[in-house]
Amino acid sequence: KQEVTQIPAALSVPEGENLVLNCSFTDSAIYNLQWFRQDPGKGLTSLLLIQSSQREQTSGRLNASLDKSSGRSTLYIAASQPGDSATYLCAVGNDMRFGAGTRLTVKP
């Protein structure tokens, strides 16, 4: 059974900081990994999808990396803004097993 862990559970940073969110998984035989964002009371929005053959994906200020051999992915957010405040979740594999998420607060 795939186990997905996200650390830290919560993070608070001042505006403008660069930050890294972590996702680890136990079964490295995966086809892909996705990062999602969830705002309070809302559904999930897909941010980045990394296929197993890729090492990273970028979208604007977001960069996600994947290291299958070590069972790790990171989501890097550059120059954080208050609008980035949300819960960030990673989902691993075709059947999208999720971690518990990291709740990010960016203070003005």
Place this chain on the structure above:
Amino acid sequence: DVKVTQSSRYLVKRTGEKVFLECVQDMDHENMFWYRQDPGLGLRLIYFSYDVKMKEKGDIPEGYSVSREKKERFSLILESASTNQTSMYLCASSYAQGAQGLFGPGTRLTVT
């Protein structure tokens, strides 16, 4: 605008009732998923389906069943609702295995 829709945003049911949660996608997606989300536990996979009339158990299938008679519709059934099934239920779909997942807005179910 492509989307995943869920039949209700809020639902209140009584213990012992049979409950149907419906999910419809208009994107001809092969894969569909049902999750429940509880504080501190993230999203837990209940069931998923890779094709019509196919279903696979996720991590917490007990107390639930599913039906996928048509490609666009994936139903989650609570055979006899219990208070511990009070939760937010989220449906998702994806075009194929390994493709980006798209989520519906969720149904907040309260069982009293």
